[in-house]
Amino acid sequence: MSSSLITTPLELLLPYQAQWVADESRFKAGIWSRQSGKDFSTAAEAVRDAMVRAKTTWMIAAPSERQAMESLSKCKEWAEAFSIALAAEEIERQDGPNTLLKSGSITFANGSRILAVPGRPDTVRGFSANLVLTEFAFFEDPDATWRAVLPSITNPLRGGEKKVRLITTPNGKTGRGARTYKIINDNLIHPREGRKQHWSCHVVTIAKAVEDGLPIDIDELRESLDDPIGWAQEYMCEFLDSSNVLLPYDLIATAESASATVSCDPAIYLGNKLDLRLGIDFGRTNDPTVCWTLERVGDVLVTREVLVLRNMSVPDQMEVLRHRIKAARRVCYDYTGVGIGMGDVLVKEFGRWHPEGHEFGKIELCTFTTAFKRLIFPRLRQAFESPCRVRIPIDVEVREDLHAMQQIFRGTDYTYEAPHTREGHSDRCTALALALRAADGHVQHHLPAPGSSRIIKGAGLFGGRSHGSLFGGRPSLNRLMAAA
Template sequence: MSATVPDSPIIHFLPYQKAWISDQSRFKIGMFTRRGGKTFGAAGEIVDDCIRAEIEGQKTRWTILSRSEQTAKEALDDALKPMTRAYYAVVSGLARRTKPEFVEDEFTVAAHVRELRQGDQVFQVEIPEARYKTQEVHFPGGSRVVALSASPDAARGFGGNLLLDEFAFHADSRRIWGSAYPVAARGRHKIRVISTPNGKGNKFYELMTTQNNGWSKHHVDIYEAVRQGLDVDIDELRAGMADQDAWAQEFELAWLDEASAWLDYDLISACEHPEAGDPSGYQGGLCYVGVDIAARNDLYVIWVLELVGEILVTREIIARRRISFAEQDRLLDDVMARYRVSRLRMDQTGMGEKPVEDARRRYGEFRTEGVLFSVAPKLDMATSLKEHMQDRRLLIPSGDSALRADLHAVKSQVGLTGVRRLVADRDADGHADRFWAAALAVSAADLPAFQVGYEAVEQPVGHNGGHDMFENHAPGWWRTPLGFGSRRVF
């Protein structure tokens, strides 16, 4: 039986979707542009297969594994269920069943089953509507479609044919594949894989790029989709994305390396300077401090930048592991006393709430700020850090392999929604804690400076328990709890 793709005034398939549905290869993989209707086309094949099984008095089963429970539900609610209802609405509960001798002319969904004839007779049987559940569609003849959140256990337990939806974004894609493929191979079932790309470190990339692996492959980027009738404005989409890497991956289907660092080693090396990181080089200028709060085995990091002309020079990086909160406070007190800190930014996420509250009380609310590490603030800070390094407006210590590894550890990824996010693999030396301390310090320097007045207090420099670094400054530099030998007046 040769497959012909349905179309109708109710359900319209674009040519590349028809090509997907018509392709009856046992193993089939497709890389499609965002907004191109890949899940819709995949649902078209599943419904078509189930309807054919119903007509022929057989049963088929499909399992859809999506990256999350929500996306699995969307695949059913937004594509498969409406399409099934449309088929039944057009067919009006009638199907024709007989031997599979098909009329060879074109047909539409309204006559999806076409003329199934035995001699001059046409057989018609009335069938009931399919039943719909939250994660399942049950066809009256016993065929069934189930949509689940992807996991190795779900892949191991599926039955029948398999659709891996947005497979490049599945967590543990290799383990899922290792569980799913043997089940399909034993049962001679079909496997369909669809996705936009998500870097090179996943099973989707391997399946799509391996030559002569027995897979039928479909590739439709945004330009080809529009050429074949997709009604979108490419220029408007690109402008709205406002991110060239994200555009290249999501719409042009470029293989961006998901393991590529936000800061590459060449950029890091270009910003290294032998005098950076030495506190004795401090020139007495305004400073900006970033603090990444420690959690369990992570590092507690204080990063101090001094503004020298238009350059932010790293004056000191303090990194400690598994120290008490009291010791963290002592270290930060010492930094605030030794430098003219214009602004302090601290990670306020989770356990950072109390340290930030304490710091605001000790150093003043006007120059102390907590930052909640949600996606948008992290991206803003990381972007500012990268731009300062690209413009060579940030100097960092040289010869520190742990620092270089931490700065290189943060990876850029673009998710299903097209939103870029930054992640770092946890390793033996923390969780990119130095990176985020640097980003906090640079972002502190980006903020407008406060206008603050000062007046001298009683205790002069040189008699403050050993903090004599300001002895050579002009009279009026004094020690107070606010730091750098002065107190705030309003």
């Protein structure tokens, strides 16, 4: 669509997006494919409502701080497209810079405002506002969050009747996705008569979005994903099994420490006086390379550096990493896909750690199979559990990256995955898991499935513990059209 023909920014919306915005039902649920513009469209509705109704408040709650702030940024772009001047922008954190987000907000000249918060019970409780729950099925605890926010949206005496917009891709029929599935089942699949809380449901598969004009090559996308189950759930909006957050925010907080750092004095890599262990998650273009450095201090592992290398050639990465590897006692390296080439070079230079083959060099080549993920990510979780034996920096990017990793259940099978974002693919989380493996004195080859109470025996930092279950304006029109 040519921008010269646009008379209102809402004309940027594709038909299925326009239908969503035009639906003024009080309770509205959108089950949308990824990359179909659900946050983009919902931001348009919130900004339009704030524009035409003075002193209106909308609150956006998302599974993570990053997602909440990205949704708020879409609202800012829509406000600019509507030529609405913002009276104020604020970000409030719990205890100063880099601590957990309490809220971000934009305020309009007419007194309306839009807030963005992480979707936790303590952050949503007490607000009286129209509500956007984005990626609701992926909240840490959707039921607890819903219970916390429900009183404020059902009390008409607190600022009038409130609207609720629940938008998400499916996340199974049980676990965190259960409440979303129930809403769709009760209101769309098997409607129940006489319900006072009726939800207007919109389902947008990637096929529907493309049919309505979304410029995506479905065949190329499906081939690139190469995951039939993920395709069915993430893009065709089918409700499959369930997932859990590997590291909830509360658990991450127990490991955050001022003694841990994202960057460090290069002098720590000179000589072999310190017991340094590295985890390297290799990336080249879509994802960064992350090198996580741990120092063993007594029985605690303290983060000294979280090095992120973006869009850097392999020779240049080698130059940056070489002296770090030379100083380390052991290194676990992501020997998967494009990482194989550099892994071979590292082994040639520093030797391979492969005791089963009587090789006792420095580099352990780690291929990311499902079985290997079941080794390193439960051990990562263990490191954060009481007594916490790892120290990580107080840093927003590190916290968000760790929180994004999920345990995915598919029938009786399970694995560990994280969504791709502009920041990467939980690359810091993977690098930390590898660094912890490098710090362990005993390599475990088998872990029980979730729910087992079998004891894992063996020496090392985490050996000999029971695993059990792991989880009990107009210039902005171009940007808007690109975002759509």
